[in-house]
Amino acid sequence: MDYVEIARAETARGELVLRERRDEGAPTVLELRANGVFVMDNLETSTEQALAESALAQVADPKAVVVGGLGLGFTMHAVLADHRVEKCAVVEIEQALVDWMRDGTVPHGPALLADERVRVVVADVAVALAEAPRSSYDLILLDVDNGPGYLVHEVNAALYEEPFLRSARDVLRPGGALAIWSAAEAPGLVDLLDRVFDSAEGYAHDVLLQDRAEKYWLYVARVTSEA
Structure with missing residues (x-):
């Protein structure tokens, strides 16, 4: 298998690399890595699809959605496939990744954006949620890591702590929800979410990753009343 680097950026959080995996007789795969750690590719997108679909199913009228983390755009794409969604704010910390999506370095990027x-x-x-107007969104999908146990950057640990979760609750309307995708069970997260929100639950999802059966988790915290 050969790897060909497509783009690279040095950021305040380290290096961001977009590269292609080329294997004879197989389709070329676009892969995103941060600080040498695999983030995602365009071959296996079922987890992003499951996150979006499962989260959208938790809210009766998800007109306004926030997606935390752009990645290669597949979570956003799945959100936009729901006709109920009228606006989707995608919050991404890396300007380089947004540029690659906009300028076609990520080939499917311009069409999605x-x-x-x-x-x-x-x-x-x-920061974005702390500055957002209160009660302005119906659904927040947090897709910046594979859960609290698999952080892309150590500073992301703050996203699974009470101050951030209270900011998320503040921007949700009654009937809204925060959804967090995790590659492993995180029972402590449910307890924390339950303290901040009106209710919280974890749901196990069976996902097939390149013919491997995996179990992922979706944690959903709901707002039923004004904060």
């Missing part, structure tokens, strides 16, 4: 419902905000999602 051309959707008039999309607004990309280049910022730390914690």
Whole structure:
């Protein structure tokens, strides 16, 4: 298997690399890595699809959605496939990744970002939500890590702590929800979410990753009343 680097950026959080995996007789795969750690590719997108679909099913009327983390755009794409969504704010901390999506370095990027419902905000999602108007969104999907136990950057640990979660609750309307995807069970997260929100639950999801059966978790915290 050969790897060909497509783009690289040095950021305040380390290096961000977009590369292709080329294997004879197989389709070329686009892969995103941060600080040498695999983040995602365009071959296996079932977890992003499951996150979006499962989260959207938790809210009766998800007109306004926040996606924390752009990645290669597949979570956002799945959100936009729901006709109920009228606007989708995507918060991404890495300007380089947004640029690669916009300029076609990520080939499918320009088409996804051309959707008039999309607004990309280049910022730390914690800062963006702290500055957002109260009761302005129906659903927040946190897709910056594979859960609290698999952080892309150590500073992301703050996203699974009470101050950030209270900011998330503040921007949700009654009937809204925060959804967090995790590659492993995180029972402590449910307890914390339950303290901040009106209710919280974890749901196990069976996911097939390249013919491997895996179990992922979706943690959903709901708002039923004004904060």
